[in-house]
Amino acid sequence: MVGYGMAAHGYAKLARGPAHFVELVRAMGVPAPELLGRATVGVELAGGVAILAGALVPWVSLPLAAVLLVAIFTVHLPYGFSAIKLQAVTAAGATFGQPGYEVDLLYLACLAALVLGGAGPLSVDAWRASRRAGEPVP
Numbered sequence: 001m002v003g004y005g006m007a008a009h010g011y012a013k014l015a016r017g018p019a020h021f022v023e024l025v026r027a028m029g030v031p032a033p034e035l036l037g038r039a040t041v042g043v044e045l046a047g048g049v050a051i052l053a054g055a056l057v058p059w060v061s062l063p064l065a066a067v068l069l070v071a072i073f074t075v076h077l078p079y080g081f082s083a084i085k086l087q088a089v090t091a092a093g094a095t096f097g098q099p100g101y102e103v104d105l106l107y108l109a110c111l112a113a114l115v116l117g118g119a120g121p122l123s124v125d126a127w128r129a130s131r132r133a134g135e136p137v138p
Contacts, residue, residue, distance in 0.1 A: 002110040007048025013041045028074050043067050054123020061111040068104045076101035
């Protein structure tokens with residue numbers, strides 16, 4: 001789920017055009033917005049796919065964690081913890097406020113669990129480890 005979620009966020013930025021996300025990064029005052037905006041799209045997309053496959057999980061988790069931490073401190077922190085801020089319910093439906101950093105923390109916790117516990121027996125990392133050990137591939 002973590003891999004799918006990260007890849008989906010990267011794909012959404014790519015589908016809108018990376019230049020659009022770069023402008024958002026620039027508006028937030030982040031230094032080197034062109035480089036960091038495009039790098040964020042790449043890290044989310046490629047990192048998400050790698051996590052989904054269970055490939056190079058400890059290494060891929062580092063840049064993904066960096067992206068999440070930057071999101072917390074540049075976007076979500078002022079809005080508090082909760083990701084769901086119900087403001088009103090009208091005939092047109094529910095209205096929500098800006099999300100807090102809750103979901104970012106959940107992604108970070110999941111990445112930590114994957115790094116500490118391993119990607120699982122059906123992952124690329126497990127396949128690579130069995131190849132190095134000379135064990136038969138399941």
